[in-house]
Amino acid sequence: MLEIITSNAILARHGFFTRKGGVSSGIFSGLNCATNSSDLSEFVTINRRRVANALGVAHDHLLSINQIHSPNVLHVTAPLQNRPCADAMVTKTPNLALGILTADCQPVLFHDAKARVIGAAHAGWRGTRDGVLEATLEAMEALGAKRADISAVIGPTISQRNYEVGPEFFEAFIDNDPEHARYFINSTDDQMLFDLPAFGMSRLRRAGVGHTEWTQHCTYADPARFFSFRRTTHTQEADYGRLISAITL
Numbered sequence: 001m002l003e004i005i006t007s008n009a010i011l012a013r014h015g016f017f018t019r020k021g022g023v024s025s026g027i028f029s030g031l032n033c034a035t036n037s038s039d040l041s042e043f044v045t046i047n048r049r050r051v052a053n054a055l056g057v058a059h060d061h062l063l064s065i066n067q068i069h070s071p072n073v074l075h076v077t078a079p080l081q082n083r084p085c086a087d088a089m090v091t092k093t094p095n096l097a098l099g100i101l102t103a104d105c106q107p108v109l110f111h112d113a114k115a116r117v118i119g120a121a122h123a124g125w126r127g128t129r130d131g132v133l134e135a136t137l138e139a140m141e142a143l144g145a146k147r148a149d150i151s152a153v154i155g156p157t158i159s160q161r162n163y164e165v166g167p168e169f170f171e172a173f174i175d176n177d178p179e180h181a182r183y184f185i186n187s188t189d190d191q192m193l194f195d196l197p198a199f200g201m202s203r204l205r206r207a208g209v210g211h212t213e214w215t216q217h218c219t220y221a222d223p224a225r226f227f228s229f230r231r232t233t234h235t236q237e238a239d240y241g242r243l244i245s246a247i248t249l
Contacts, residue, residue, distance in 0.1 A: 023046050024241065034101050154214040
């Protein structure tokens, strides 16, 4: 049985899928939807078909892109023949599911119910800092959306209490904008704890979205429900699964 987290703020069909309900095994146990992992491709295909079925779209209409931690946004109007390099998608074409893969980074789903425009973004610290959320809003506006009518929901992501970073990370953020210091608190020694979802919500609010929220799920803290790159690194596993978040009209 799939476990699907949804938000009342998004009226379009959507879901932040947990790792439950898939056929993958071992370190990928559950609903791993990443074709670029070392998981068996036939298992990933089955998992993705289950997601497509849950969203009510054809399996080849569940779209994914080659995510590169960029601010690049793709406007899609048909199933993709390959996976272009980008970190967000927008569309107003019905029955295309915009899918984002994550394992600690923020999956962000967007919806303007009045204009019937949707978007989905992969927003790690780098992409968020470099403007992927604002670029997604601009791409939605080009399709007729209005920022004040857009709801943007951040799905399961790593929480501040589990996102410890070193001084070089902190300094790079402060050099970019001194106001970024508000997203850090002290940890042990010279380490800091970074609040990625607060950073994402702040960028969205500053950009003028009508509503933004975080589902309050931490990927690192709940291994039974979520894949986590950082947790995998700490446990020295060979690879890790990716969660999928998707939205469709």
